[in-house]
Amino acid sequence: MAALLSSPWPWYVAGPLIGLMVPALLLISNRFFGISSSFRHACAALWPAGIAYFDYDWKQEVWNLWFVGGIVVGGWLTAHGLGSPAPLLPLQWLGWPGVLSWQGLLMSVGGGLLIGFGTRYAGGCTGGHAIAGLATLQRPSLVATLAFFAGGLSVTWLVLPLITGSAS
Amino acid sequence: MSKPAQTQRAARDRVGRQLAVALLGVAFGIIIVKSQVASWFRINAMFRFEEFHMYGVILSAIAVAMLSVRLIAALGVRTIDGEAVVIAAKPADHGQWIGGFIFGCGWALTGACPGPLYAQLGAVGPVVLITLFSALAGAWLYGRWRPHLLH
Numbered sequence: 522m523a524a525l526l527s528s529p530w531p532w533y534v535a536g537p538l539i540g541l542m543v544p545a546l547l548l549i550s551n552r553f554f555g556i557s558s559s560f561r562h563a564c565a566a567l568w569p570a571g572i573a574y575f576d577y578d579w580k581q582e583v584w585n586l587w588f589v590g591g592i593v594v595g596g597w598l599t600a601h602g603l604g605s606p607a608p609l610l611p612l613q614w615l616g617w618p619g620v621l622s623w624q625g626l627l628m629s630v631g632g633g634l635l636i637g638f639g640t641r642y643a644g645g646c647t648g649g650h651a652i653a654g655l656a657t658l659q660r661p662s663l664v665a666t667l668a669f670f671a672g673g674l675s676v677t678w679l680v681l682p683l684i685t686g687s688a689s
Numbered sequence: 690m691s692k693p694a695q696t697q698r699a700a701r702d703r704v705g706r707q708l709a710v711a712l713l714g715v716a717f718g719i720i721i722v723k724s725q726v727a728s729w730f731r732i733n734a735m736f737r738f739e740e741f742h743m744y745g746v747i748l749s750a751i752a753v754a755m756l757s758v759r760l761i762a763a764l765g766v767r768t769i770d771g772e773a774v775v776i777a778a779k780p781a782d783h784g785q786w787i788g789g790f791i792f793g794c795g796w797a798l799t800g801a802c803p804g805p806l807y808a809q810l811g812a813v814g815p816v817v818l819i820t821l822f823s824a825l826a827g828a829w830l831y832g833r834w835r836p837h838l839l840h
Contacts, residue, residue, distance in 0.1 A: 529723065529724060529725050530720070530723045530724040531724070531742075531745075532724065532741070532742050532743075532744075532745030532746040532749060533745060533749060534724070535720050535721070535723070535724030535726060535746050536745055536746040536747065536748065536749030536750040536752075536753070537749050537750065537752075537753040538716075538720050539717070539720060539721070539726075539746065539750040539753075540749065540750035540751065540752065540753025540754040540755075540756075540757065541753060541754075541757065542713060542717055542754075543754035543757060543758065544754070544757035544758065544760075544761060545713055546710070546713065547758070547761065547768065547774050547776075548761075548766070548768050548769060548774070549706065549709050549710060549713070549768070549769060550706055550709075550710060550768070551768045551770070551772055551774060551775055552710075553775075553776060553777035554754075556802075556803040556804045556807070557803040557828075559803070559807075560803070560824055560825055560827075560828035561828055561832070563825055563828075564825060564828055564829045564832060567825075568829065570829075570833075572829075572832045572833055572835075573832075573835070573836075574831070574832035574833075574835050575829075575832050583707065584706070584707060584710045587707040587708075587710045587711040587714065588710050588711065588713060588714040588717075589714060589803075589804075589807045590711055590714060591710070591711035591712060591713065591714020591715040591716075591717070591718060592714045592715070592717055592718035592721075592804060592807040592808050592811070593718065593807050593808070593810050593811040594711075594714070594715050594718060594811060595714060595715040595716060595717060595718020595719040595720075595722070595808060595811065596718045596719075596721075596722050596727065596807065596808035596809060596810065596811025596812035596813075597718075597811035597812060598715065598718070598719060598811075599718065599719050599722040599723055599808075599811075599812060600722065600811065600812035600813070603719065603723065607725065607728065607730075609722070609725070609727055609728045609729060609730075609800075609809055609812055609813055610728075610729045610800065610809065610813055610817075611729055611730070611800075615729065615799075615800075615816070615817075615820075616813070616816055617816050620816055620819055627798070628798045628799060629799065629819045629820040629823065630819060630820070630823045631795075631798060631823075632794075632795045632796075632797075632798030632799035632820060632823070633795065633799060633806075633819070633820040633821065633822070633823025633824040633826070633827060634795070634823045634824070634826060634827040634830070635791050635792065635794050635795030635798065635827060636792055636795035636796065636799060636801070636802070636803065636806070636820075636823075636824045636827060637795075637823065637824035637825055637826060637827025637828035637829070637830075637831070638788070638791055638792075638827035638828065638830055638831045639788045639789065639790070639791030639792025639793070639794070639795055639827070640788065640792045640802075640803060640828070641788065641827075641828045641831040641832070642784045642787060642788025642789075642791060642792075642831050642838065643784050643785050643787075643788030643789040643791075643792055644779055644780040644782075644784055644785065644788070645779060646792060646802050646803045646804075647747070647796070647802040647803075647804070648802070648803070648804055649779070650779065650785075650789075651747060651751070652747065652750050652751055652754055653754060654779050655751050655755075656751050656752075656754035656755040656758055657755070657758055657776050658755075659778065659779045660781065661779045661780060661781040661782075661785045662779050662785075664785040664786050664789065665779075665785040665786070665788075665789040666789070667786075667789075668785060668786040668787075668788075668789025668790045668792075668793060669789050669790075669792060669793040669796060670736075670793060671789075671790055671793060672789065672790040672791060672792060672793020672794040672795075672796070672797070673732075673735075673736045673793040673794070673796050673797040674736055674793075674797075675790075675793075675794065675797075676736075676793070676794045676797035676798055677733060677736035677737060677797045678736075678737075680794075680797075680798075681733075681797065681798070
């Protein structure tokens with residue numbers, strides 16, 4: 522049991538559990554699984570600035586903020602209690618103080634901007650499009666998922682080697 | 690039941706509901722850290738076709754979600770409030786391929802999609818706030834420039 526908790530979980534355990542988030546959210550609060558909407562709700566709550574896209578009653582969608590708050594807690598619990606030996610990030614670029622190097626800033630600030638802008642432009646992320654959208658056979662989600670991979674492959678093969686100075 | 694008691698119960702219901710959703714989030718956070726879905730190295734290995742791990746996670750998640758949603762529809766399962774389950778339709782415009790490509794670039798750089806980003810904040814620490822606040826800024830800029838973008 523201790524070994525099970527401290528070693529990385531295989532895909533055939535994690536994948537189905539992640540898939541179950543979709544029916545769980547539907548049955549508990551009739552909401553469609555998705556995470557990047559939380560960026561929109563946070564903007565609407567913190568700094569709507571009179572922008573039409575943020576002019577709606579975000580409190581109706583507050584479940585999404587509870588969900589992502591839970592994810593932060595789950596991440597903390599895992600790292601501090603359940604044992605997560607392998608580092609999650611290349612700390613020479615995405616930990617202190619490496620994040621302040623040009624490579625680190627490009628990956629964190631540059632990457633973060635692209636995530637926020639891109640997911641909202643696409644109307645969803647890996648959760649809402651690739652998992653929930655494809656599971657309900659929605660055509661826009663197939664386009665989005667193919668585009669996610671096109672972008673990810675381009676950066677991984679063409680841009681990352683320039684940043685990391687090797688084949689990473 | 691008196692009116693104030695009803696209102697109180699409705700409020701408690703709401704808090705209970707959000708706590709249940711938050712607990713689901715906690716479970717999700719644990720799963721994606723324990724399975725290293727929230728790992729930059731796993732995302733990198735996926736895009737470099739070095740490992741099956743991430744493909745296995747995504748494909749089996751889709752399969753289980755699809756099966757669950759079909760079962761809910763076939764059996765007419767209702768929500769805990771007795772409502773019919775509603776599947777939200779995703780938007781269909783040029784945003785999926787343009788925005789999707791942009792997000793994909795960010796996914797490979799940060800090694801995180803939005804869910805794992807929150808998990809990394811908890812697991813790695815405040816340094817991840819730099820990426821998270823940048824993502825919020827990106828979403829804000831999208832909202833600001835939305836009228837001028839191709840949709």
